[in-house]
Amino acid sequence: MMMNILLMAQPANGGQGGVMSFLPLVLVIVVFYLFFIRPQMKRTKDQKKFREALKKGDKVVTIGGIHGKIAEVKETTVIIEVEGQNRLKIEKSALAMDTQDQQKLEKK
Numbered sequence: 001m002m003m004n005i006l007l008m009a010q011p012a013n014g015g016q017g018g019v020m021s022f023l024p025l026v027l028v029i030v031v032f033y034l035f036f037i038r039p040q041m042k043r044t045k046d047q048k049k050f051r052e053a054l055k056k057g058d059k060v061v062t063i064g065g066i067h068g069k070i071a072e073v074k075e076t077t078v079i080i081e082v083e084g085q086n087r088l089k090i091e092k093s094a095l096a097m098d099t100q101d102q103q104k105l106e107k108k
Helices: 002-008 017-052 099-107
Strands: 059-062 067-073 077-082 086-091 095-098
Touching: 017 095, 059 077
Parallel strands: none
Antiparallel strands: 059 067, 059 095, 067 077, 077 086
16 A cells, blocks of 8 residues: 555656656757758858859869869859869859968968
8 A cells, every 4th residue: 555655656756757858859959950950051162152152263172172264154054164274164053172272271
């Protein structure tokens, strides 16, 4: 009889166990947002801004490592001129960075 009374008693913390059990989950979500999602959104925004600002004469590097100078800009593609006066038609999404950005990274 005494055991039944003890088992039916309310927890001593007054029901706060439910809220406290979600706290680690909320903290994990906040950490993921701050360290993974937000920086990726910023990087995507910067890449989009970079690709929209391309103009003739800019020196660029493709994601494949090809260095060239922009000869012509179209809506979704660019034509770059590489060594030997060769021209390559490349999607804007395949451009990684401006060579001036690369030089800034090398100086650091």
